Amino acid sequence: MNISDVLNAAYSNIVPFVLLLGILVFVHEFGHFIVARMCGVKVEVFSLGFGKKILQYKSGDTNYCLSLIPFGGYVKMYGEQGGEVVPEDQRHVSFTHKSVWKRISIVLAGPLMNLLFAILVFGGISYFGEETRAPKIADVQSGSAAEQAGLKAHDTIVSVGGVAVRSYEEFQNALTSNKNTAVAMVVKQTNEPERNLNIKISSMKNPNIFSTEAMIGEIAGILPYAKGSLVAVKMDSLAYRLGFRTGDEIVKIDGMKVSTWTNLTYLVDGKNHDVKLATGKDIQFAAAKDVSSIQDLGFEEPELYLDQVVADSPASKADIQAKDKILAINAEPMKNWDAVLNKIKSYDGKEALSITLLREGVEVTKKVTPLVTSQMTAVGKEDRRYTIGIVPMVNFTNPETVKVAEPSIFAALSKGAKRSYDISAMTVISFVRMFQGEVSHKNIGGMISIGKAAKDSYAMGAQAFLMTMGILSISLFILNLLPVPVLDGGHLVFYIIEVVKGSPLSVKKIEVAHQVGFALLMGLMVLALFNDFTKFLFKS
Numbered sequence: 432m433n434i435s436d437v438l439n440a441a442y443s444n445i446v447p448f449v450l451l452l453g454i455l456v457f458v459h460e461f462g463h464f465i466v467a468r469m470c471g472v473k474v475e476v477f478s479l480g481f482g483k484k485i486l487q488y489k490s491g492d493t494n495y496c497l498s499l500i501p502f503g504g505y506v507k508m509y510g511e512q513g514g515e516v517v518p519e520d521q522r523h524v525s526f527t528h529k530s531v532w533k534r535i536s537i538v539l540a541g542p543l544m545n546l547l548f549a550i551l552v553f554g555g556i557s558y559f560g561e562e563t564r565a566p567k568i569a570d571v572q573s574g575s576a577a578e579q580a581g582l583k584a585h586d587t588i589v590s591v592g593g594v595a596v597r598s599y600e601e602f603q604n605a606l607t608s609n610k611n612t613a614v615a616m617v618v619k620q621t622n623e624p625e626r627n628l629n630i631k632i633s634s635m636k637n638p639n640i641f642s643t644e645a646m647i648g649e650i651a652g653i654l655p656y657a658k659g660s661l662v663a664v665k666m667d668s669l670a671y672r673l674g675f676r677t678g679d680e681i682v683k684i685d686g687m688k689v690s691t692w693t694n695l696t697y698l699v700d701g702k703n704h705d706v707k708l709a710t711g712k713d714i715q716f717a718a719a720k721d722v723s724s725i726q727d728l729g730f731e732e733p734e735l736y737l738d739q740v741v742a743d744s745p746a747s748k749a750d751i752q753a754k755d756k757i758l759a760i761n762a763e764p765m766k767n768w769d770a771v772l773n774k775i776k777s778y779d780g781k782e783a784l785s786i787t788l789l790r791e792g793v794e795v796t797k798k799v800t801p802l803v804t805s806q807m808t809a810v811g812k813e814d815r816r817y818t819i820g821i822v823p824m825v826n827f828t829n830p831e832t833v834k835v836a837e838p839s840i841f842a843a844l845s846k847g848a849k850r851s852y853d854i855s856a857m858t859v860i861s862f863v864r865m866f867q868g869e870v871s872h873k874n875i876g877g878m879i880s881i882g883k884a885a886k887d888s889y890a891m892g893a894q895a896f897l898m899t900m901g902i903l904s905i906s907l908f909i910l911n912l913l914p915v916p917v918l919d920g921g922h923l924v925f926y927i928i929e930v931v932k933g934s935p936l937s938v939k940k941i942e943v944a945h946q947v948g949f950a951l952l953m954g955l956m957v958l959a960l961f962n963d964f965t966k967f968l969f970k971s
Contacts, residue, residue, distance in 0.1 A: 447896070448882040449501055449891035452483055453479060455545070455904055456504040459911070462544025463537055470533040473524035476507035502878060508537075516929040523924075531929050540920045545908040546851060552901035554847030560836035562894055564599035567831050568618075570652055570693065572605045575652020580630045582618065582650065584657065584693050589617040589625060597835045606648030610634040640864060641857040658692040659826035663736050663756070666792040668729020675729075677736055677754055678824060680709035688829045692732065695725045737822040744820020749786075751821065756789040768823045775801055778817040805847045854905045861908075876961030916948025917943075 456479055467474050473492045480498030487496040492509075504742070510517045510525025522528040526537070566588040571577045588596045592606035592614045598955055609632050621626040634646045660681045661724060664670050681689055684697045685705055698704055704716035736756045740746050757765050760774045761784060783798040801817035839841040864870040881903065888899040912920040921944065931933045936944075 434844045444882070444886055447885040450889075451885040451896070451903070452501060452881065454900065455548075455907060458544050458548045458886070458904065459907060460504045460506050462540035462542070467506065467508055467526070467537045467541035469804070470537060471524060471531055471534075472526045472529060472537065473509035473521075473554060474506055475509055476505070478507075479504045480827060483506070492932070493516045506532055520892050531926050534927045538919050538926070542911040544853070544910045545733055545904045545911070547614070549851045549854070549901045549904040550844065550847040552847070552904065553850040554840075554844040555793055556897055556901075557835075557837045557846040558840060558843035560834040562832050562834055565831040565833040566596045566599050566602045569657035569830060570654040570691070572652040572654055576631070576633075577652030579649045580650070581626065581628045582630070582653065583620065584691070585618070585620060586618040586733060589619055591616050598833060599830070603647070606650065607644060607646075608633050608648070608649035610646065638897060643853075643856050655812075655828040656830065657690075658693060658697060658732065658734075659828050660689050661824065661826045662730045663696070663733035663824065665731060670729035673715065674712075675715060677733065678738070680826070682709050683707040684913045695730065697721060698725060698728065702940065733824040735765060735771070736851050737821050738824035739822035741820035741822070744818075745802055745818040746821045747798050749795055749797040749819075751786070751788065751819075752790065754790075755795075757786060758789055758794065759787040761785050762787075768825065771823075775819055776816045780817075784819075851901075851905060854902055855909060856910045857907060872958065873962050873965075875955070875959050875962055877956060877962070879964070880959070880962075915951055916944040917952055918948065921945075921948050 460477065460479070464474055464477050470474050475882060476494050476496060478496040478498050480496075481498040481503060482498050482503045482794065484496045484498050487494055489495070508526040509521070510527045512527075517525045517528060521620075529537075533570065533642065568577075568582060568584060568586045568588070570584045571582050588602045590596055591602065592609055594605060596602045609630065611634050613629055613631045615632050616624050616628045618628060630650060632648045632650060636647045637644050637647045654809050660914045662670075662679055662681060663677045664675045664679070681695060683689060684694070687697075689695065689697070698706070698716060701718050701719050706714045709780050719728070722882070733760075737751070737753050740753055742752055748915075757771055759765060760771065763774065765771050766773070775784070778801045783800040786797055786799055787794060789795075795953070799819050801819050803815055804818045806816050806818075812960075837846055861870060861874075865872060865874070884899050884903075885896075890893040911918055912923070914924045915926075916922075925936055925941060
């Protein structure tokens with residue numbers, strides 16, 4: 432590795448982390464600093480980082496420092512230590528000798544500054560334009576309520592209930608606002624006139640267990656993602672004879688980009704076609720008679736075909752191979768991948784499963800004994816279930832995006848405040864769900880997780896990096912308000928007790944509480960570090 436590689440690695444890994452953490456720590460400590468100064472408290476040190484001071488500059492009473500260890504920062508206020516002897520003539524600038532309400536204000540200022548910063552970040556993103564999912568329907572399930580109401584794949588939602596819709600998030604919010612009612616909806620296809628529909632919106636349990644909304648609106652049959660243009664090919668079919676093979680991804684038809692399964696219907700218009708695959712291969716497609724669907728050509732959806740078989744898994748040991756098609760399990764025909772998963776998950780732990788496969792046109796049967804494995808679900812819950820180590824041959828298209836900008840600073844800040852509230856509520860609920868056992872403690876991450884989030888979001892661009900910064904700022908706001916001694920929330924508890932009883936707690940009791948709080952905090956940090964090492968450094 433040459434010096435250029437080292438510098439590039441440092442830039443891509445260290446710079447985003449230091450930038451992200453440095454800004455968040457500065458914002459937090461600046462909150463304490465500025466309110467302390469406003470309350471007349473002498474601030475002796477304002478430091479970004481801990482340990483040995485690398486750079487320092489003294490102005491007035493304050494020594495401004497950049498310290499060696501970048502994992503935090505601190506503001507040292509005069510008279511902050513409970514047992515510290517403060518001369519009579521200095522008590523007017525001593526933190527401890529300020530009124531309890533001023534001390535509460537100073538301590539609360541750090542977390543509140545993180546909240547304010549998040550509102551400004553989210554508001555700024557909204558004002559300058561947020562790249563978000565377009566209000567476009569990816570696909571519609573055949574025979575569903577959505578199809579019967581007149582919705583089609585690739586429909587763009589123009590308005591719901593007379594209110595214009597700019598993003599998919601606004602579309603979902605409109606569905607929730609109008610759940611269990613019939614509502615007028617305007618939709619359109621590209622290069623086609625708008626269509627007016629009247630659609631009944633039902634309700635469903637919110638799959639997001641961190642949301643404050645227990646029920647959300649839905650139109651049954653709207654699929655979240657469109658199936659991609661990956662194909663499976665039947666042997667001895669026209670498609671097979673032309674050179675198509677299972678696992679091919681069609682990316683262009685006659686020079687026109689295609690990305691979804693429904694796009695493949697362009698092949699059955701009775702014309703000759705030039706088809707390009709993701710591998711770069713070109714196939715000349717001659718018009719065929721008596722062909723009314725892509726299934727007639729020999730194509731089928733590939734989800735029952737296997738893309739991968741995990742090494743040393745039960746499936747691998749049973750000689751199940753990639754590109755095998757699952758036909759049946761224990762003589763029960765499999766219609767889709769969900770049926771396969773459910774059948775394997777419901778294994779009774781007794782006799783091995785009998786899996787019937789189609790391999791190069793020939794049916795074969797394999798005996799497989801599933802094993803219990805641990806996996807994390809999309810909502811962070813640890814799911815222990817039977818698996819055999821197979822991955823389906825399926826792909827989904829990335830949803831289209833659109834840039835949405837708020838028309839004014841006030842509208843942007845309002846949206847920033849709403850988003851900050853939602854993320855704050857989700858953060859609190861995630862703690863509750865963790866204590867309830869619905870979310871695994873393995874989701875707790877430390878500095879390595881933050882570093883990875885910083886690196887990944889920085890590589891994605893300014894919006895992703897700022898969004899990550901805003902979300903972590905909310906996390907700091909919530910975490911610092913936890914009633915744990917040594918955190919801001921613990922200090923607030925002491926001051927609230929002082930307000931109630933009319934006098935401060937004894938130095939001895941505060942010291943004991945700090946020792947307990949320090950032990951709790953160290954335990955949490957060890958857990959976070961362990962999770963980070965397990966997730967990123969020791970994964971197989």
